[in-house]
Amino acid sequence: MTKGAVRFEAVTKMFGDVVALKPLSLDIAPGTLVTLLGPSGCGKTTTLRLIAGLESATSGRILIGGEDVTHLSATYRKVSMVFQSYALFPHMTVRENVAYGLTVTKTPRAEAHARAEEGLAMVGLKGFGDRLPSELSGGQQQRVAVARAIVLEPEVLLLDEPLSNLDAKLRRHVREEIREIQQRLGLTAVYVTHDQEEAMAVSNRIIVMRNAEIAQEGTPFELYDRPASAFIADFIGDANLIGVEVTRTGAETEILVNDTRITLPLAHDKTGPAQMVLRPHQVQLSPEPVPGSFAAEISYAAWLGNVIQYTLATPVGPLFVLSPPVAHPFAHGDTVHVNFRPEDVRLVRTA
Amino acid sequence: MTGGPDGIGDKIMRRTAGLWLLIGLGAFVLLPWYATGGGFWSFGWLPTLFAGDAPAVLWMAAERPWLMLPLLGLFGATLSLGFLGHSVTLARGLVASGVLGLSALVFEGLTILGNGTRFGLFDGATQPGMGMGAFVTSAALLFILTTGISGLRRGRGDAFITGMVGAIIALVAVFVFYPMSFILIRAFELKDGAGFGLTEFLPRFFAPANWSVACLTGNGSCGVAVNSALLGLATATGTTLLGLAFALIFTRTNFRAKKLLRVLTILPIITPPFVIGLVLILLLGRQGTFTVFFADLLNIEKTRWLYGFWGVWLAQMLSFTPIAFLVLIGVVEGVSPSMEEASQTLDANRWQTFRHISLPLMRPGLANAFLLGFIESVADFGNPLVLGGNFNVLSTEIYFSIVGTVADPAKAAILSVILLSLTLTAFIAQRTWLGKKNYATVTGKADSGRHAALNPALRWTCYLVAIPWAAFTLLLYVLIVFGSFVKLWGYDHTFTLEHYKRAFGIVVRNGVHFTGAAWDSYMTTLTIAGIAAPLTAAVGLATAYLLVRQKFFGKDAFEFSTMLSFAIPGTVIGVAYVMAFNFPPIELTATGLILVIVFIFRNMPVGVRGGIAAMSQLDKSLDEASITLGANSATTLRRVILPLMGPAILAALTYSFVRAITSVSAVIFLVSARYNMATSFIVGRVENGEYGIAIAYSAVLIVTMLLAILTLQLIIGRRRLRRADRVETA
Ligand SMILES: Nc1ncnc2c1ncn2[C@@H]1O[C@H](COP(=O)(O)OP(=O)(O)OP(=O)(O)O)[C@@H](O)[C@H]1O
Numbered sequence A: 001m002t003k004g005a006v007r008f009e010a011v012t013k014m015f016g017d018v019v020a021l022k023p024l025s026l027d028i029a030p031g032t033l034v035t036l037l038g039p040s041g042c043g044k045t046t047t048l049r050l051i052a053g054l055e056s057a058t059s060g061r062i063l064i065g066g067e068d069v070t071h072l073s074a075t076y077r078k079v080s081m082v083f084q085s086y087a088l089f090p091h092m093t094v095r096e097n098v099a100y101g102l103t104v105t106k107t108p109r110a111e112a113h114a115r116a117e118e119g120l121a122m123v124g125l126k127g128f129g130d131r132l133p134s135e136l137s138g139g140q141q142q143r144v145a146v147a148r149a150i151v152l153e154p155e156v157l158l159l160d161e162p163l164s165n166l167d168a169k170l171r172r173h174v175r176e177e178i179r180e181i182q183q184r185l186g187l188t189a190v191y192v193t194h195d196q197e198e199a200m201a202v203s204n205r206i207i208v209m210r211n212a213e214i215a216q217e218g219t220p221f222e223l224y225d226r227p228a229s230a231f232i233a234d235f236i237g238d239a240n241l242i243g244v245e246v247t248r249t250g251a252e253t254e255i256l257v258n259d260t261r262i263t264l265p266l267a268h269d270k271t272g273p274a275q276m277v278l279r280p281h282q283v284q285l286s287p288e289p290v291p292g293s294f295a296a297e298i299s300y301a302a303w304l305g306n307v308i309q310y311t312l313a314t315p316v317g318p319l320f321v322l323s324p325p326v327a328h329p330f331a332h333g334d335t336v337h338v339n340f341r342p343e344d345v346r347l348v349r350t351a
Numbered sequence B: 001m002t003g004g005p006d007g008i009g010d011k012i013m014r015r016t017a018g019l020w021l022l023i024g025l026g027a028f029v030l031l032p033w034y035a036t037g038g039g040f041w042s043f044g045w046l047p048t049l050f051a052g053d054a055p056a057v058l059w060m061a062a063e064r065p066w067l068m069l070p071l072l073g074l075f076g077a078t079l080s081l082g083f084l085g086h087s088v089t090l091a092r093g094l095v096a097s098g099v100l101g102l103s104a105l106v107f108e109g110l111t112i113l114g115n116g117t118r119f120g121l122f123d124g125a126t127q128p129g130m131g132m133g134a135f136v137t138s139a140a141l142l143f144i145l146t147t148g149i150s151g152l153r154r155g156r157g158d159a160f161i162t163g164m165v166g167a168i169i170a171l172v173a174v175f176v177f178y179p180m181s182f183i184l185i186r187a188f189e190l191k192d193g194a195g196f197g198l199t200e201f202l203p204r205f206f207a208p209a210n211w212s213v214a215c216l217t218g219n220g221s222c223g224v225a226v227n228s229a230l231l232g233l234a235t236a237t238g239t240t241l242l243g244l245a246f247a248l249i250f251t252r253t254n255f256r257a258k259k260l261l262r263v264l265t266i267l268p269i270i271t272p273p274f275v276i277g278l279v280l281i282l283l284l285g286r287q288g289t290f291t292v293f294f295a296d297l298l299n300i301e302k303t304r305w306l307y308g309f310w311g312v313w314l315a316q317m318l319s320f321t322p323i324a325f326l327v328l329i330g331v332v333e334g335v336s337p338s339m340e341e342a343s344q345t346l347d348a349n350r351w352q353t354f355r356h357i358s359l360p361l362m363r364p365g366l367a368n369a370f371l372l373g374f375i376e377s378v379a380d381f382g383n384p385l386v387l388g389g390n391f392n393v394l395s396t397e398i399y400f401s402i403v404g405t406v407a408d409p410a411k412a413a414i415l416s417v418i419l420l421s422l423t424l425t426a427f428i429a430q431r432t433w434l435g436k437k438n439y440a441t442v443t444g445k446a447d448s449g450r451h452a453a454l455n456p457a458l459r460w461t462c463y464l465v466a467i468p469w470a471a472f473t474l475l476l477y478v479l480i481v482f483g484s485f486v487k488l489w490g491y492d493h494t495f496t497l498e499h500y501k502r503a504f505g506i507v508v509r510n511g512v513h514f515t516g517a518a519w520d521s522y523m524t525t526l527t528i529a530g531i532a533a534p535l536t537a538a539v540g541l542a543t544a545y546l547l548v549r550q551k552f553f554g555k556d557a558f559e560f561s562t563m564l565s566f567a568i569p570g571t572v573i574g575v576a577y578v579m580a581f582n583f584p585p586i587e588l589t590a591t592g593l594i595l596v597i598v599f600i601f602r603n604m605p606v607g608v609r610g611g612i613a614a615m616s617q618l619d620k621s622l623d624e625a626s627i628t629l630g631a632n633s634a635t636t637l638r639r640v641i642l643p644l645m646g647p648a649i650l651a652a653l654t655y656s657f658v659r660a661i662t663s664v665s666a667v668i669f670l671v672s673a674r675y676n677m678a679t680s681f682i683v684g685r686v687e688n689g690e691y692g693i694a695i696a697y698s699a700v701l702i703v704t705m706l707l708a709i710l711t712l713q714l715i716i717g718r719r720r721l722r723r724a725d726r727v728e729t730a
């Protein structure tokens, strides 16, 4: 079954002289939720609009469900989109909005309205059909937009930063709802966000974009556990990036950091300068020296409730650390001893 | 043959092209190819369909074999649809067929003109002007072409959009560029058909009669071109300053009678062009009320100062200040108060703030108002005709060289070229002056700050200029009403209904008889304006939609050409239409259709501007949502965009309706005995010295337009309320 599969073959997009997308190839498996993640201006929206058919590719091929749709207009693609601004039609009631896609494709009115009601029930808005969009809260409007997109039973559902207009609490709730509906209906969904936590929470796979191309793609765990670059390491979860010298490669890798040799249980491709990725919660602090530790001074400490956040001044530069809460945390100016487990460390090439 | 990777897009292209092919063939076989005597919609041609009003097939088989040429295109389309399987190949086939058919049609149309032929081809052939059959066939060929273009796999391939672009380009080409080319051809024609060149044109173009500046040096009168240019500059400067004064009073003061001012600024827009000149004569002319009064009082000589530059200027100031005001109030309101506040916090005083911040930010508005004032002034025909005296300007000269005792079309063409170069120079100068600087303070964003008040000196200057002016305008309107109810203004002020009776008399005897002399032109005017207004709004808004929402090849040129038609004065358009549409292939003179068409293309630019403004405020994601939900562009336009554009549509309707009623410059050449318009009827009365009836008629027109505007405003008002509470949070 290829229904719902999305495939880009070396697709590029130019706006005049602006390169919005360098040759980009990707495959999205049917029934999965894939997130496009990346900093502002990296081409996420452009990619999404190319799938929807709202922009035409400058070169390359786009396939949906195995069919070449590169030159098919948006009207005829089996794709629906949820817009950041919701784009509800202000002059139609909620029911008319949800039924719109059905009525314009010549579904009989009664059936269209019945299915619209089902769609509204699915997003928990039963009984809101006669209201106007302006008579709903932001979160409700968002759900109407989702209902309007899914009643058409699209092969692919596209969502462009659907939650950015909602407050933090509601955002978490609605994103779980969207994920739940997507799984229940077995839809392929492509989700654009620049919030990495949101991406980690809902996605089967994440495609991280940067400068109009894909920086790395994989499951949330893969991206976190095996970042391919300093950019990814920093973007997916927080990371300390420390400059090191790789002195020996092979099945194990030996690095030189601050005059200390450490052997890491991982492979790296070449010797020379590299960057060590150390996650903030993988750093252990103790008041007394332990084997392999080095001393540092606390330059900033904050108690955040469930964690304590420190910034340390170390010989290799500032180090950002998250520690479990204790009764007597370290204070500004304290000297502490820092160590970490070599198996927690990842290496990436210097940017 | 379909399916495969081409799928649904291919099918749609086939279906659309097939439909247009059928329509084209149908028109070719079933509709009268040439223009029919009684007009198409009277269906008088039905009984003679296979005789005098035959369709193209019959003509082709008999004496006019060249009609086979357009058939080539339809034939090509048939072959393409029948034999070309691959969708890009098919699209190319359709494009080629469309181009072939259209160029064949244009070629035979421009070669065999009525009784003559050109280029030494088809000797002895004749044919009348094209009719419904030719029109539908060319439309079909055009849409076959555009459907083909949509399938070429460039861009998103929407046949509706390419069709719309094609249709508007074709309309502008046929009804703006084609007639304008006649002016150029006439202007550069050599004597006795010796071809084209500059030898005739240059001396006549640069003749002292056009360009003499003698009046400035004090010995003699100036050339007409210089007169027009001076008048245009004076009027543009005056209306811009006065408009600015009004706009400042409205936005930056607490003046009490703003409502009344507003009405006074609208009235001149709906006043037929001669009325103001006429009332001025009755007041300030040699026998005018004021003149006589002051002459007796101060014992000074009565002069004819009104008939000349200053009289025309005064009348134009009265007529065109409202336009400048309407342009400027938007801009003055749009200057963001936060900028002014920022300036004041930097310790600038009010005058410095106005001088260095507000004024520069209003620059685009001032430039626009100035340009509009200039174009309106040099194109104005009514006021110079009534008040000009020995002061001749281009528009009246053009008129007299067409309708005068010695008709001289070549002179009219050359004068039109001069007039056009004046307006185009102004147009280009304005664009250059504004340059590419960004004046983006005019955003749609709500600013909470308050506008800086004017400093007292400036405020009092505004009051002193604007209030007497407003009072004078008010007086004129009172006098219009007064003048229409007295026997002979200035001589016999007894009350009478005579003028109204003569113009709008109704006799009820064996039914209702409209015996008044004006009924005919009144009804024609309302009908034609009523037909033209929705069409103008449609063409204007469609163009705006394409400009704001669609991307297509050549969009910049497309935008420029729609803007350009705005710089063509009405007089010039009128002359061009007379020259172009008086004989085959398109013969329209003396029909009502030509009036409708001239209004559409004269007033379209304003519809475009209004549409662009309104469309830019509609979030683009609304149409995109509709498209991704499976609606095509046509459905989106109908169900989403149009319902949300209510106010813009009604504004465009009102404007084009009013302009169609009050316009005179273009119309004066195009009216006929059967289709006479109100304004040209009034010109006739004025020329005969029947002022009473002219004024009475004008008063009726003013009231008619007021009623129309109020009705539309009521609808707009209601719509706005409903829209507001619906749009709010979306
Ligand atoms: N219509 C356009 N014309 C010109 N350039 C454009 C256009 N649309 C997008 N771009 C450019 O293409 C690039 C990618 O834009 P895109 O909207 O895809 O970014 P994005 O990743 O969605 O960013 P954000 O997170 O800010 O929404 C940007 O550099 C943008 O300036």
Ligand SMILES: [Mg+2]
Binding pocket: A044, A045, A046
């Ligand atoms: Mg975006």
